[in-house]
Amino acid sequence: MNVDFINPFVASIAEILNTMASMTVEHQKPFLKHGEQPLGPVSAMIPMRGDTVHGSLAISFSDTAILKIASNMLGEEIRELDDTCHNLTGEITNMLSGGARKRLWEKGYNFDMAQPDLLDASQPLVHHAKSPVVVIPFTTCAGDFYIEVALAENFSRAELSLS
Template identity: 60%
Template sequence: MNVEYINPFVETINNILATMASMTCEYQKPYVKPDDAPLGVVTGLIPMAGDTVRGSLAISFSEGAILMISSLMLGEEISQLDDSCRDLTGELTNMLSGGARKLLWEKGFDFEMAQPQLLFGDDLVAHAVNGPVLVIPFETKAGPFFIEVVFSSRLDRARVIAG
């Protein structure tokens, strides 16, 4: 997968958490996800489509990470997974996809994003396109969260069909 697609997501989530929650996170070595199992307790999933690229993005939080992020962003102690954590996951998904979309647009990639879907617990993460799903793991003081990205270039598919 092209690193030009990945860096905007890393940059955007770092900016969101620094400005909205006054916290930092460290990203770890990316890897290819082996299955559709959720990596956290709550996940936001959003499809993306453009003239040359289709794909989807998911952000999945461990319970500790979303509780801490929710508490910091809402300014009150959130001690158990509740509707505010779920709602905030949807908002974070929107902010992440919007910020990354802007950065990708500046690099010449243009696509639209749909409304995020929220997944809970054992709900499988069904991405919008088939292909290798790149996972970018992040670590916070309260636990991990994960960004998943998969893209399928329509130009690459056309080359395969024509070739």
């Protein structure tokens, strides 16, 4: 996938977690996802639609990562995966999509994102657009999380090659 498309997501999540949760993140090498299982117990997904972009974005947190992020953001210790963690995942997804959208708009991509869908045990699959799903793994001091980005097939093969 075009690195111009991936970097705004990397920069946005790093900025969000640094500012809102006083945490640093490191991204690892992206890879193609196989299957539709969420990569963590707390996930959210948001569609992307526009003139130049059609696809979806998902984020999945390990339990330890979202508990620490929630605790830092809310200023109180969160000890279990509950509605607070799920709702906060939706808010982080909104912030991530907004930050990435702004950065992508500056590069000439124009698209809208809807409200995120929170995924839980009743929705055990992440249904992306019919296209390759690139996973960007991240590590924090508290655990891992993953951003998944899928683009629709109307993009050329050159744009979908991993960088």
